Amino acid sequence: MNTPAPSFAAGLEGVIACATRLSDVDGTNGKLTFAGYNAVDLAEKKTIEEVWFLLHYNRLPTDAELDAFKAKVEKLGRPNAQEIRIMKGLRAGEPLSAFRSILSAIASQRGYKPWLNRDVAEVEEELLALSALAPAIVEVIHTGKAPLKKRNNLGYAERYLWGILGHKPKKEARQAVETYLILTMDHGLNASTFAGRVCASTGADVGAAITAAIGTLSGPLHGGAPGPVLDMLDSIGSVDKAKDWVKDQLTAKRRIMGFGHRVYRTDDPRALTLKRVAEKQKGPRIELARAVEHEVLSALDAHQKAKAAAGTPVRALRVNVEFWTAVALEHAGIPRELYSSTFCTSRIIGWSEHIREQLKDNKLFRPLSHYSGEPAQPLV
Numbered sequence: 001m002n003t004p005a006p007s008f009a010a011g012l013e014g015v016i017a018c019a020t021r022l023s024d025v026d027g028t029n030g031k032l033t034f035a036g037y038n039a040v041d042l043a044e045k046k047t048i049e050e051v052w053f054l055l056h057y058n059r060l061p062t063d064a065e066l067d068a069f070k071a072k073v074e075k076l077g078r079p080n081a082q083e084i085r086i087m088k089g090l091r092a093g094e095p096l097s098a099f100r101s102i103l104s105a106i107a108s109q110r111g112y113k114p115w116l117n118r119d120v121a122e123v124e125e126e127l128l129a130l131s132a133l134a135p136a137i138v139e140v141i142h143t144g145k146a147p148l149k150k151r152n153n154l155g156y157a158e159r160y161l162w163g164i165l166g167h168k169p170k171k172e173a174r175q176a177v178e179t180y181l182i183l184t185m186d187h188g189l190n191a192s193t194f195a196g197r198v199c200a201s202t203g204a205d206v207g208a209a210i211t212a213a214i215g216t217l218s219g220p221l222h223g224g225a226p227g228p229v230l231d232m233l234d235s236i237g238s239v240d241k242a243k244d245w246v247k248d249q250l251t252a253k254r255r256i257m258g259f260g261h262r263v264y265r266t267d268d269p270r271a272l273t274l275k276r277v278a279e280k281q282k283g284p285r286i287e288l289a290r291a292v293e294h295e296v297l298s299a300l301d302a303h304q305k306a307k308a309a310a311g312t313p314v315r316a317l318r319v320n321v322e323f324w325t326a327v328a329l330e331h332a333g334i335p336r337e338l339y340s341s342t343f344c345t346s347r348i349i350g351w352s353e354h355i356r357e358q359l360k361d362n363k364l365f366r367p368l369s370h371y372s373g374e375p376a377q378p379l380v
């Protein structure tokens with residue numbers, strides 16, 4: 001007879017596993033804070049480099065500091081000839097897998113070593129360098145060519161979009177991508193950040209820790225939903241078909257991509273902001289996306305009410321950041337197969353800052369498990 005399972009938190013739901021000064025996700029009130037500032041305000045008024053500086057130094061930069069920081073990350077973001085060869089050699093296949101393999105190979109080729117017992121400042125530079133390199137990696141994966149030579153003083157978002165589109169992006173597209181990249185830079189102890197911190201907690205090299213974090217994004221439950229959201233909009237096709245489509249999905253007990261969240265019990269502030277961005281873009285998908293959002297929300301609401309009436313505990317299911325991300329990024333001209341890699345270029349900044357926190361106050365992650373197997377028996 002197995003012993004009864006002690007209570008444990010499946011999926012570590014509700015468990016606080018570390019302290020961070022980087023971001024606070026208030027799921028009850030729908031508020032997201034980055035290092036003491038409302039993330040939506042930052043996304044609407046600041047640049048990526050300013051918010052990156054804030055997460056890195058815990059304060060906003062002066063003009064001179066910002067210029068120096070921009071110049072530094074721009075320089076760190078230029079791969080050398082050997083790294084471009086690595087990128088070209090490993091770019092085949094699904095872009096996120098290629099991104100993971102390229103980043104891992106470059107960290108290895110650069111000789112990044114386990115961080116334990118090393119100079120912390122040196123390890124922090126390695127983290128900054130990997131984050132800065134992300135746009136070039138996505139560009140080479142997409143084009144198969146060396147990154148375009150762009151003006152030195154371009155911002156991170158403009159450089160990123162330019163590399164993908166192959167031409168100077170329009171201001172509105174650049175702003176949409178900048179808002180998205182800022183809003184998704186950090187988000188508490190989500191699955192990828194946790195994976196990165198767990199890996200770093202062993203003293204592993206930072207290339208391994210970032211690679212572990214990227215691995216989690218290959219699943220659509222975290223970070224991988226925007227591409228499937230567009231597939232869903234494609235298969236619905238027109239506003240009049242939205243209602244029946246949603247009903248069929250729920251009857252078949254399928255998950256609807258871009259809805260639900262582990263932490264938010266009310267509107268996700270990032271989704272609301274990106275919806276405003278998408279509405280401002282006035283792209284061809286907006287009417288269909290609005291109709292689908294409306295139908296899914298009312299169907300999920302009815303579904304949850306029916307479950308509650310039958311005595312099952314339920315939670316509110318709302319639209320999440322990935323639904324409106326899909327629409328905003330599509331209107332900005334980013335192909336859907338690059339959405340997860342685009343997410344990487346923003347969240348790698350959050351991962352790196354979390355890993356810095358981990359290595360400054362490290363405790364190996366080592367939870368326990370309840371044994372539910374057979375009792376020990378003599379080996380015959």
Ligand SMILES: CC(C)(COP(=O)(O)OP(=O)(O)OC[C@H]1O[C@@H](n2cnc3c(N)ncnc32)[C@H](O)[C@@H]1OP(=O)(O)O)[C@@H](O)C(=O)NCCC(=O)NCCS
Pocket residue numbers: 011220221222223224225254255256257258259260261262263317320321322
């Ligand atoms: C994000 C997500 C994994 C969070 O899940 P969670 O808080 O751990 O909740 P669970 O997976 O335990 O689901 C709880 C219930 O809500 C339902 N549910 C949650 N999200 C749903 C969705 N998008 N569509 C339909 N039902 C959903 C589940 O089916 C489950 O119902 P059940 O108890 O009858 O089985 C989940 O909402 C999801 O799968 N969403 C779709 C993928 C997505 O958009 N991912 C991006 C997240 S930013």
